[in-house]
């Protein structure tokens with residue numbers, strides 16, 4: 001420590017001079033101390049930052065490992081979920097086919113309608129009005145859930161379901177009940193799996209595929225856009241396929257004749273927008289339909 005010799009009192013110097021010398025000395029002390037302090041701080045800082053860097057590197061490495069594990073786990077879970085849903089879908093499809101086999105003379109009604117529902121949804125997706133409703137999940141769901149639409153027919157007796165010729169008024173009432181039977185069955189299952197969007201779509205399609213745009217359909221007689229979109233899609237596709245197929249009460253109609261009937265029902269039985277899409281892309285609809293003939 002520097003010796004404070006200049007403050008030894010010298011009478012020849014006045015107080016102001018002593019004060020000035022003292023201030024300069026204190027300044028020098030401060031700047032020396034400050035320099036040392038700064039150097040110490042710099043050293044400490046570099047030590048700390050080095051250790052932080054090392055820790056960060058370690059953290060980063062751990063994070064990469066963790067992310068890799070997560071991705072692997074996610075892939076494994078997805079694989080398992082897909083396996084389960086594929087096997088569940090096959091079971092559902094087998095049951096639907098079994099139910100359908102009672103009255104479907106061609107045997108491929110569910111495949112064709114599923115294909116055409118998907119095609120219609122894909123075309124509608126291009127329209128801004130539907131692009132926010134129809135996403136990939138919607139398309140996947142409509143493809144997988146549309147085969148459920150007539151599942152309630154298992155509850156209709158053979159003498160009505162397979163009757164050749166016109167149904168009486170009472171018989172038709174029984175026939176109509178396939179909608180509620182199917183819907184209630186799916187609703188019961190859905191109550192146990194409420195987040196399942198596939199089942200929800202199945203319920204909408206089953207309940208609404210006989211509703212008509214002008215409100216003259218069944219079971220509720222709802223009209224226009226009150227009918228869920230999936231139900232409106234199923235309605236037009238189901239009728240087109242029925243027209244093109246041989247039934248106990250009719251021969252199979254040609255594509256042209258079926259299209260004519262579809263056009264005549266624009267805004268009556270069917271959503272006008274859906275009829276327009278059907279007309280615009282009718283060759284593609286025919287092609288996909290005929291593929292399963």
Ligand SMILES: [Fe+2]
Pocket residue numbers: 149150178209210
């Ligand atoms: Fe039906």
Ligand SMILES: [Fe+2]
Pocket residue numbers: 109149150238
């Ligand atoms: Fe059908």
